[in-house]
Amino acid sequence: MVHCEATTGMLNPLEAISELVSHYRKTFILDAMSSFGGIPIDMIKLGIDVLISSSNKCIQGVPGFGFVICKHALISQCKGNARSLSLDLYDQWQTMEQNNGKWRFTSPTHVVRAFAQALIEFEQEGGTKARYNRYKSNQSLLVSGMRELGFETLLPDPLHSPIITSFFSPKEPRYNFKLFYEKLKSLGYVIYPGKVSDADCFRIGNIGEVYQKDIESLLQAIGEAKYW
Numbered sequence: 533m534v535h536c537e538a539t540t541g542m543l544n545p546l547e548a549i550s551e552l553v554s555h556y557r558k559t560f561i562l563d564a565m566s567s568f569g570g571i572p573i574d575m576i577k578l579g580i581d582v583l584i585s586s587s588n589k590c591i592q593g594v595p596g597f598g599f600v601i602c603k604h605a606l607i608s609q610c611k612g613n614a615r616s617l618s619l620d621l622y623d624q625w626q627t628m629e630q631n632n633g634k635w636r637f638t639s640p641t642h643v644v645r646a647f648a649q650a651l652i653e654f655e656q657e658g659g660t661k662a663r664y665n666r667y668k669s670n671q672s673l674l675v676s677g678m679r680e681l682g683f684e685t686l687l688p689d690p691l692h693s694p695i696i697t698s699f700f701s702p703k704e705p706r707y708n709f710k711l712f713y714e715k716l717k718s719l720g721y722v723i724y725p726g727k728v729s730d731a732d733c734f735r736i737g738n739i740g741e742v743y744q745k746d747i748e749s750l751l752q753a754i755g756e757a758k759y760w
């Protein structure tokens with residue numbers, strides 16, 4: 533399952549699904565791309581067999597590689613399963629195990645270096661819990677400020693993740709996403725177009741080195757860009 537669904541910003545019900553998975557004795561693969569490091573996940577308690585994430589989301593590194601945390605017993609049985617040369621996780625694992633952490637192909641050295649630094653900063657901040665609290669308070673500040681400016685969220689509050697939020701495009705006839713986007717960009721902020729098939733939205737993400745004052749300045753910029 534996808535944990536934090538970044539198209540809508542929805543946080544899927546991990547605990548409820550983990551109960552189903554264990555009830556039916558299925559293998560549990562979690563796409564934690566945009567949650568690992570930013571939302572606490574107890575892999576053992578939830579019976580997660582495989583967790584997938586990457587360098588460039590809540591760990592706050594630069595883009596360049598993904599990683600998988602999984603049970604030894606499970607990966608050990610995967611030899612020869614991959615139908616892709618590059619995405620052969622078993623082979624990657626074996627190469628790293630047998631060669632002091634060597635990558636199978638050319639290693640993304642600068643990304644690994646940035647990742648190591650990102651992990652230091654992650655520790656300094658206080659780990660997942662501290663980061664979760666910061667993201668969560670940024671997200672609620674964003675939502676309440678946006679509501680004051682007249683915007684509505686796509687999802688009801690209990691479904692929101694602290695990572696990214698979808699807002700409906702205003703129903704104002706004079707609203708034009710492109711103009712709004714360009715104006716905000718000129719003020720120093722880049723927002724995402726929405727991607728929900730049957731709803732006209734845009735998205736605002738708040739992972740990264742973002743603090744309360746940044747959300748406040750963003751809200752001020754949105755107030756300025758909102759000239760309809």
Ligand SMILES: *Cc1c(COP(=O)(O)O)cnc(C)c1O
Nearest residue numbers: 534536537538563565566586588
């Ligand atoms: C960001 C994201 C991806 C894609 O990640 P890349 O860094 O583009 O490889 C996949 N799944 C989820 C849930 C994401 O948030």
